[in-house]
Amino acid sequence: MEAKLGNEEFLGEAGDVEKKSECLQNIQLTKEDLNKLRTKRKEKERMIMLSELPDDKRPTQLLPLNKQLSDTIKMIAYRAETALVSILRRYLNNEDEARGLIRELLVSPANLMPNDNEQTLTVEIHRMTSPSHDKAIGSLLEELTIRDFHHPETNAKMIFKLM
Numbered sequence: 786m787e788a789k790l791g792n793e794e795f796l797g798e799a800g801d802v803e804k805k806s807e808c809l810q811n812i813q814l815t816k817e818d819l820n821k822l823r824t825k826r827k828e829k830e831r832m833i834m835l836s837e838l839p840d841d842k843r844p845t846q847l848l849p850l851n852k853q854l855s856d857t858i859k860m861i862a863y864r865a866e867t868a869l870v871s872i873l874r875r876y877l878n879n880e881d882e883a884r885g886l887i888r889e890l891l892v893s894p895a896n897l898m899p900n901d902n903e904q905t906l907t908v909e910i911h912r913m914t915s916p917s918h919d920k921a922i923g924s925l926l927e928e929l930t931i932r933d934f935h936h937p938e939t940n941a942k943m944i945f946k947l948m
Contacts, residue, residue: 866888873922873925895911907944907946909948910945930946
């Protein structure tokens with residue numbers, strides 16, 4: 786409404802004083818409502834105690850074995866990421882850049898192409914954001930292919946390529 790009131794065409798009309806006053810009145814009423822809602826919000830407590838929540842709304846904690854399993858998976862993922870970073874560090878100067886690039890690699894789209902006749906699984910990774918990153922990731926993928934990894938269920942040789 787303030788934008789409408791501030792519009793040059795709206796202000797320039799001399800015969801519409803009634804429209805202008807109505808618009809000003811609406812702005813004032815809206816501001817009063819806003820101030821009432823703000824004071825009402827300030828009166829509410831920002832934090833409530835966990836004991837005050839009903840039982841069905843309380844967050845549940847993981848059982849010790851579930852937490853242990855979750856922590857183990859996180860640790861394995863971090864170690865795999867660190868191993869990839871150590872390989873990629875040969876091609877990049879900065880460890881933080883290498884770790885960021887590995888994270889980007891792990892969430893980037895890829896094409897999976899199994900070949901039953903040759904017992905291979907080709908993983909084609911889409912290009913990265915810059916040519917220098919493409920070069921580093923390409924070298925990493927070549928090294929992973931040379932290490933002769935096999936798929937755990939099909940025993941197909943995994944071939945990694947950059948598209």
